[in-house]
Amino acid sequence: MQTAGGINRYFANLISRLPQDYSPVLTTCQFQQVNYPTHTNLKTFFYKRFGFRPGRVSYWLEQYYFRAVTFLNQFDIIHPTYYLLLTRQEISQCKSPVVLTVYDMIHELFAEWMDASRELIEEKRKAILAAQAIICISENTKKDLLEQYSLPEEKVTVTYLASEIDASLSYGAESIPSRPYYLYVGNRTNYKNFECLLKAFTKAVSVQSHVSLCVVGTPFTRVEQKQIFELQLSDYIEHYAYVSDTHLAKLYRCSIALVYPSLYEGFGIPPLEAMSCGTPVIASNCSSIPEVVGDSGILFNPQVTNDLADILLDLVDQPTERDRLIAKGYQKSREFSWDKTVAQTIDVYRSVAG
Known part of the structure; x- marks a missing residue:
């Protein structure tokens, strides 16, 4: 959904800085002008949306392509970039442990501006309740999350973001x-x-x-x-x-x-x-x-x-x-660094990977 926005930068830095013995897999349907991460062992499964006509058939097949990718690969962890899956299934249907990043509670707190139908809020709620671990990008986001949802606090970890611009x-x-x-x-x-x-x-x-x-x-x-x-x-x-x-x-x-x-x-x-x-x-x-x-x-x-x-x-x-x-x-x-963010994220991965 983003070419180089905040969430894009977050995952690009996270994936690129994973240890060299990790083998990250990226599933995507975005074109190459998007800011893609790099990693020695990165494997990308790319589905070209509307690669053939009629477009609605291509869109319909997309979910089955990603379901096949998920079925044929044994993932240790799934870390969705947002609250929906490319398989168009609910996160509760994932066979692997799910780590979910919650960026803010804007849709819940400003629903009249951001999500009057509350459709995304409901998708987000299901994702939050289904995830094995949750990462928040600030203490304030964690506070707002725990006020909105009944969750055990030990399920939630705060990892700050960083800047690559100086x-x-x-x-x-x-x-x-x-x-x-x-x-x-x-x-x-x-x-x-x-x-x-x-x-x-x-x-x-x-x-x-x-x-x-x-x-x-x-x-x-x-x-x-x-x-x-x-x-x-x-x-x-x-x-x-x-x-x-x-x-x-x-x-x-x-x-x-x-x-x-x-x-x-x-x-x-x-x-x-x-x-x-x-x-x-x-x-x-x-x-x-x-x-x-x-x-x-x-x-x-x-x-x-x-x-x-x-x-x-x-x-x-x-x-x-x-x-x-x-x-x-x-x-x-100097208190914020992507290396610190990645190290804390890896700790979360290890906590749910068994």
Whole structure:
């Protein structure tokens, strides 16, 4: 479902860093432009969706292809990348132990925005209850999970994510905004609270008209374009759709700060990437975000637009404070590593592999 999103990066790093005596098997129906993992012993079973016509026949056969793969291979463990299987069977039907990663509880907590029909919530519930072990990517996600579902706590392990982007990648020739700029990275779904940032930035540019806002992510929707126009921000916002890791690292390092106003995150990789690239972080004080940022960034109440506006204005004229936050951010970012994530994940695998 992703070309290079958070879950994609998670599994690409997890698989690629498994010990050399492991033999990971990847089942997929995604084309090669997806960010695939690498491993000496990696074996991939790839089903080309709609490889022949009619397409509905190809789609119907897909589930039986993956059922055959599962039947003919003796897997020690199955680790689904999400809450559904390519076999279109329920996880409770798996013959091998299942380790399931729960990224967040966004669908349950924001059902009216994310899953009004509650179809995915139900699939997720079945998967959670059927798995032999569960990995959560933050303590906050674990807390929310245990509040939503009646599970033994010993079944749940927390393994933090990490970042492969750092300042060493940030010195290429890629373009950046010509004016001093704040940076926003990621999607802008309702709970991401992008509207709060726009309103706060409107107040900021009314005082500091030389600053701009750089947005990295999908193109603006018509609703967003209308809102930007009505707030008279058209001349103050620059948009970059899809950028390479080196370009993103440079955008991080050269910004005044990353602004992350999300109402909820299972982990929140952009703040960690920003700290690794040497830029201050201004982020919400809720959900898992304080676990990632700690006292190395500026945390604010995402429900209060004026608080964020005041922070944006203050930081522009405080180079000493920026330097302090950058130094603390570098130090905080070193607490997270993919090697640590993989080692903890392997412990979970061993606990259920018998």
